Amino acid sequence: MSEQGGSGMKPGNGGKGAKAQGTQGGAGKQPPATSEPRGRDEGRHERPESRVPGRGVRAGWGRYLVAPRPVGLMGGGVPPIEAAALFALLEEDPDVEPLAQVRPSRSRGLGAIAEPHLACPPVAVVAMPDERAHALAANPQVVVEIDQPLSYTPTPSVGGGAGTTVSVMDPALAVVLEEPGHFTLQVKGSDGEAVRGAHVWTIGTGATAHGVTGPDGRVTLTLSADTPDTVQAVCVRPVGGYWPLRTGCPRPTGDSGEAVVEVQALSETFEGFPGRAVSGWGVQAMRLHQIPPTYRGHGIRIALLDSGVNTAHPDLKDTVRNGHDFTGTGNGTWGVDLTGRGTWCAGIIAAADNRTGITGIAAEAELHALKLFPGGHVSDLLQAVDYCVANNIDVAQLSLAYEAPSQLVAWKLLDAHAAGITVIAPAGDTPGPLTHPAALPGVLAVGAIAHTGTCPANSPLAAVQPPWPGPYSAPFTPTGPGVDLVAPGAAVITTGLGDGYTPADGTAIAAAHVTGLAALLLAHHDHLRTQAVPRTPARADLVHTLLRTACRPLPGADPARIGAGIADAPTALGIPTTWEQDYRSEHLYAAAGVFPRG
Secondary structure (H helix, E strand, O other), X not given: OOOOOOOOOOOOXXXXXXXXXXXXXXXXXXXXXXXXXXXXXXXXXXXXXXXXXXXXXOOOEEEEEEEEOOHHHOOOOOXXXXXHHHHHHHHHOOOOEEEEEEOOOOOOOXXXXXXXXXXXXXXXXXXXXXXXHHXXXXXXXXXEEEOOXXXXXXXXXXXXXXXXXXXXXXXXXOOOOOOOEEEEEEEEEOOOOEOXXXXXXXXXXXXXXXXXXXXXXXXXXXXXXOOXXXXXXXXXXXXXXXXXXXXXXXXOEOOOOEEEEEEOEHHXXXXXXXXXXXXXXXXXXXXXXXXXXXXXXXXXXXXXXXXXXXXXXXXXXXXXXXXXXXXXXXXXXXXXXXXXXXXXXXXXXXXXXXXXXXXXXXXXXXXXXXXOOOOOEHHHHHHHHHHHHHOOOOEEEEOXXXXXXXXXXXXXXXXXXXOOOEEEEEOOOOOOXXXXXXXXXXXXXXXXXXXXXXXXXXXXXXXXXXXXXXXXXXXXXXXXXXXXXXEEOOOEEEEOOOOOEEEEOOHHHHHHHHHHHHHHXXXXXXXXXXXXXXXXXXXXXXXXXXXXXXXXXXXXXXXXXXXXXXXXXXXXXXXXXXXXXXXXXXXXXXXXXXXXXX
């Protein structure tokens, strides 16, 4: 590619005379997005020979997104460049390695009718030296962004039990021992069972260590910068069936030289669970138990952009039948969840009503699992949003974050809004500003609330709950501003990995409650039923308005952290009830830690 003016790009001529794109699949021909778990070439062109293990790029190079700047945003006298011409120039540039192209398809889906003029242009995913990217970004005809990795948001400071806070050492400052120490721990349940597969962390004065318990509930951790005497706290998170635990460092007992910790079984908190179905405190807090039992979200399509869903779970195997794996890591498809968080959210939204375990808020909705983590990038998020438009998704929950603002994601979500999709995102799991994309206009940002008396005294959340009874802002929810509303997001019982259940925390859990309620609005509200209301931006705006205006306040809470307040289901659906009386009875349930099914 010739260079001009240091920008590394000749001014475009509208694409005339540009050579055909050299990527596989042919220029301009896109297969429609589908619900089948097909390969990563779906909806984009890609050169497999350009990929490297781990989706990395050569040393000194970075992954970038390059797109033609929309005509309406061009400066005076600067000619636009068409995507075909831009991508051809990128192919010719010896300092640029094209990896893929993200081209939305409007051959399927109501999005073709809702918005023929897209806000987000086609995007090329390339690898190139950082200096080359900086030069290219100086050209006013193009938009250049880093193809950021997707992640979950940072967690708050770690507590050490008994209300203490443990500071974690910067690894760059850690003094590593020449001979690492070892710490052996056995995790037992209050039911006497060894707890296998539990994640265990030790937090010391020098570093943290992590391990997973074996079949006998034992794990030996390597302490690279600590001795057993300098370990300050132990955190245990079972995969399912038990409450998490955070405690001070347990000391070895007997002659075995190993410490033993006990985690409380969920069956002791909820009698007969999971054989007897129960409703969590979140159902009561949002008064979901007061809506008619026929309100199940039938006919509504929901997309969960997260880590996939454990479709082998008995509560999800018949309710989550559609999805796509956008990660391309070779670690399975959308029906395999490597982190568990997608499965947590899926259970809250759409777990089957089979009279055991839990029941989802919109149990009869059609849930699509769009896998973006681990290993996904912003380019994959762009493709996943295109999937939502092409597959007529009604509600999309974006449960992933990226570090820096992205104009391309903002434009892509404008296209989703134009297609009438209600977009919901967790505000983030750090007590600071909102994360992206929750901070974007048109995205309903959901913060989390917790409730006293809903978890055992030795659980992590119990150490930081206030002395007064009732709901309160979860310690990890952002301080705002920008939070639209809040929902239950701590000590919520939901589906887990394997075939069991687990307590879950996070603003994604809160967002799942709101996503389920949004599905009920679209299926059952008189002014929003899909059969009567076209898929337009006004439709999505009305869902947002109904959810925000139906909230009730949280007394004493910082308005910046809770927005409009707690989402209230009967009010949003237009079902008249007296919530003040039920709100008082909710406190009685909280004191017992058990919330019977309504």
